[in-house]
Amino acid sequence: MTRRVTSLQVAELAGVSQSAVSRVFSGASASPATVDKVKKAAETLGYRPNVLARAMITGKSRIIGLVVAYLDNQFYPEALERLSNALQEKGYHILIFTVPNATDGVDKVVQDLMDHQVEGIIAASVSMSSSLAETCARAGIPVVLFNRGQPGSGLSSVTSANIKGGRMATQALIDAGHSRIAHIAGWDGSLTGRERREGFEAAMADADMIPFAIVDGMYNRDIAAQSARQLMSGDLRPDAIFVGNDHMAFAVMDAVRGMGFQIPQDVSIIGYDDVPLASWPAYDLTTVRQPVNRMVEATVTTLLSAINDTDPYAETIEIEGPLIQRGSSRPPKGQMQ
Amino acid sequence: MTRRVTSLQVAELAGVSQSAVSRVFSGASASPATVDKVKKAAETLGYRPNVLARAMITGKSRIIGLVVAYLDNQFYPEALERLSNALQEKGYHILIFTVPNATDGVDKVVQDLMDHQVEGIIAASVSMSSSLAETCARAGIPVVLFNRGQPGSGLSSVTSANIKGGRMATQALIDAGHSRIAHIAGWDGSLTGRERREGFEAAMADADMIPFAIVDGMYNRDIAAQSARQLMSGDLRPDAIFVGNDHMAFAVMDAVRGMGFQIPQDVSIIGYDDVPLASWPAYDLTTVRQPVNRMVEATVTTLLSAINDTDPYAETIEIEGPLIQRGSSRPPKGQMQ
DNA sequence: CTGAAAGCGCTTACAG
């Protein structure tokens, strides 16, 4: 419980003014002699600048607020880890805000964020009311939506190319010769969910095929599993299911196998995200990769440039990822036939 | 980019002194009339106190530093989410620090943490050098080690009862009639790893049994999988493996199945943690539950009481969890026989 | 390059 060492004490010991100490630590110009004296004094005293005081004056907290709703989807821990690392490299840190209920809790949380003088906000898979987006804009706090677009909000976003991804997954199913293709979609209240579905519908339409069924899986394991069971219990069953994300796809695979069906012999399953678990043998899930590292890079770049250049333009960045063909779906016909 | 509203502006509009405004927002006493005027003025101006300024003066940042090494083990995302929620409820927030390499990176990071004037530190599954622990102590910043004890460090820790857990897992294997029981241990450099192994050895000794083998899995999927392959490729094979955590156990199951063995017919597998995935049908892993919610509660309680009461005593809290018997291991003999 | 001084936006004794 020793009192913290201040720049004044360092100044005294070094025999210079307090301003000199400040200059040395804030990277302003100072003579080599001064730098030396100050550094030495600081070392013996164990001095480190008070980040809070600096932040208050400069108006730069070097803190980024991260809003997340849930972490159970394996996609997020990975993204969070990479985001934190990338930001730390640039001298920023992440202040975490978990929003209890994904729908409206965000608003309170963002006020809290702004109170903490964050320099920017990353909202992962949560939507913001437009009034809230406006509040942030007015306060000059850039927001980047991660893995969740929100057209018309004026907010920047970084997502994968969801429509294209949905198309690719569906096309792979069509190319494999499937004729009764169902889609357990991501939450219809989210743009990612809608766009992946859109891709599905477009690919089907292009092939002059009628979707076997489209149901909303709500990005929820239980709902997805139940939907799968329902789909598979009729007389006429789908022979392929494109699922809105991997997290649900695992539940779908569990449910389908639990009914005694073989994957992919009885039904092909394709997911979306390519989380680590997708490649583990127990699931071996064919899926559309969301390139987390590139999405993170884009997010950090976008956010930091908005912070530093006070760039007023919202950017909508879509990053394409490949389809990863694995064992949960039949391979395309004609290929290696 | 409007300039932030300050308490002075509110004071002017409300017709009171700046101190009065401050009192209203810091919860100090003020007459109802004043409170009313101030609140009204604040509302019309959109005023919110600057948390940074407050933190600097009071010395209370209301920020807890969380140090994590990796998030791929499914145990951590869940813990993080709960920690964040619990802390938010108490008015604290989590500033995240990911440490690049688990071993020595911690030291730099903690200095960074202290610069940010965090009121407390939670270190999840990372060890701290004793000199570092001392630094924190001297600065009056309480540290709680989460899921990783460090005896002699003088640091508080919250873990599950690892020795007992290791015993339980092993006993379950013994009770099931296994005779060639191996242990793929957690990292030997960590107390959790050593204690679970200790529990394993104690249970074996009590039963007058000799371990089939003990290898260090380093809490690493690849190493664990390779160890499993080695164990299972000899002429004399183990008929049961207790794995140091679920994260490795999944890899072990994948590897064992990949060699054509049946679980649990050919070999029983038991893990440790009971992460969500353990209960999914694809693995259906018997495991020792680490009660995340109670561990989080204990962590938050310990940390906050250390912060507020400047409680100088390090607490070592161990929380017991049950063995969850699932399909990856043979059930105990005699039971339902 | 350097020091004295003002000021960031608050909290908190101190008188009244």
Added chain:
DNA sequence: CTGAAAGCGCTTACAG
């Protein structure tokens, strides 16, 4: 209860 004033630990023009 309330206002004037000092001060938290810094940064940053401003002169020299």
